[in-house]
Amino acid sequence: MNLLDGKYVSEKLKGEIAADAASYLAKSGRKPHLVAVLVGHDGGSETYVASKMRNCEAVGFKSGTVRFEDDVTEEELLAKVEELNADEDIDGIIVQLPLPKHIDPEKVTARIDYRKDVDGFQPINLGRMQRNLPSFIPATPYGITLMLKEYSIETAGKHCVVVGRSNIVGSPMSILMARNAQPGNCTVTMCHSRTPDIKKFTLDADILIVAIGKKNFITADMVKEGAVVIDVGMNREISASTKSGYKLYGDVDFENVAPKTSWITPVPGGVGLMTIIGLLKNTLASANGTVY
Numbered sequence: 424m425n426l427l428d429g430k431y432v433s434e435k436l437k438g439e440i441a442a443d444a445a446s447y448l449a450k451s452g453r454k455p456h457l458v459a460v461l462v463g464h465d466g467g468s469e470t471y472v473a474s475k476m477r478n479c480e481a482v483g484f485k486s487g488t489v490r491f492e493d494d495v496t497e498e499e500l501l502a503k504v505e506e507l508n509a510d511e512d513i514d515g516i517i518v519q520l521p522l523p524k525h526i527d528p529e530k531v532t533a534r535i536d537y538r539k540d541v542d543g544f545q546p547i548n549l550g551r552m553q554r555n556l557p558s559f560i561p562a563t564p565y566g567i568t569l570m571l572k573e574y575s576i577e578t579a580g581k582h583c584v585v586v587g588r589s590n591i592v593g594s595p596m597s598i599l600m601a602r603n604a605q606p607g608n609c610t611v612t613m614c615h616s617r618t619p620d621i622k623k624f625t626l627d628a629d630i631l632i633v634a635i636g637k638k639n640f641i642t643a644d645m646v647k648e649g650a651v652v653i654d655v656g657m658n659r660e661i662s663a664s665t666k667s668g669y670k671l672y673g674d675v676d677f678e679n680v681a682p683k684t685s686w687i688t689p690v691p692g693g694v695g696l697m698t699i700i701g702l703l704k705n706t707l708a709s710a711n712g713t714v715y
């Protein structure tokens with residue numbers, strides 16, 4: 424078993440991004456600029472947005488957070504997105520999900536200018552990604568491809584099973600792994616909550632990518648000997664033993680699954696750290712004008 428080390432890879436790529444940001448500053452006189460919109464006080468969202476902002480500053484980007492209380496109206500939120508769209512000093516806009524129940528996330532994310540959609544959630548970015556055209560690629564799937572690349576994991580011709588069909592991870596991940604690209608060229612199976620007997624598919628996976636949001640969902644009896652296992656799970660549980668008061672669990676029973684694998688990501692210290700790299704690379708690409 425070998426570890427796909429998110430800490431090592433993300434630190435290395437952050438160094439490269441910082442160097443690129445410095446060149447961009449020297450050339451243009453400005454920094455790449457990311458703005459996050461955060462609604463309410465969801466613990467996970469607070470943590471993720473704070474981490475995104477911290478990382479932006481660390482690589483020499485400008486960043487900002489626009490905060491709203493839970494009772495913000497959809498109209499107010501849409502008006503703010505329009506304002507950020509029109510601001511020429513902003514390269515990337517993200518609206519952190521989930522949003523409160525009275526706000527339609529599709530409507531809000533659809534209002535972001537696709538040229539600033541560094542989350543890659545817009546249908547135009549998804550469509551362009553599927554066609555192998557320049558686009559913003561959703562940050563978590565993008566980060567996973569960067570990790571596979573870093574460790575030179577061969578994917579062509581392999582059976583990749585993606586568990587989960589979310590717009591943020593499972594769905595774009597399955598498109599990326601099927602594309603005629605490296606990494607990619609896989610035969611892809613997507614499993615989800617309505618798939619009977621998920622084990623039948625996971626047992627045949629050469630590459631297993633799990634984003635279902637359930638602690639220890641994947642057990643050792645579901646994994647083929649020698650598989651590559653990517654755990655996207657970020658299941659937060661209250662814990663008195665950690666500084667933050669929370670402990671993070673993946674979707675994979677790491678302790679029992681790891682010995683069967685050729686490569687596996689830990690949680691924490693795996694995919695989570697790569698997500699931010701995807702976001703930073705999209706923001707830099709937006710500033711450089713290499714996508715649009």
Ligand code: GUN
Nearest residue numbers: 517518519520521542562
């Ligand atoms: N919530 C969980 N993951 C993400 C993400 O990648 N982007 C946004 N905007 N919200 C999220």
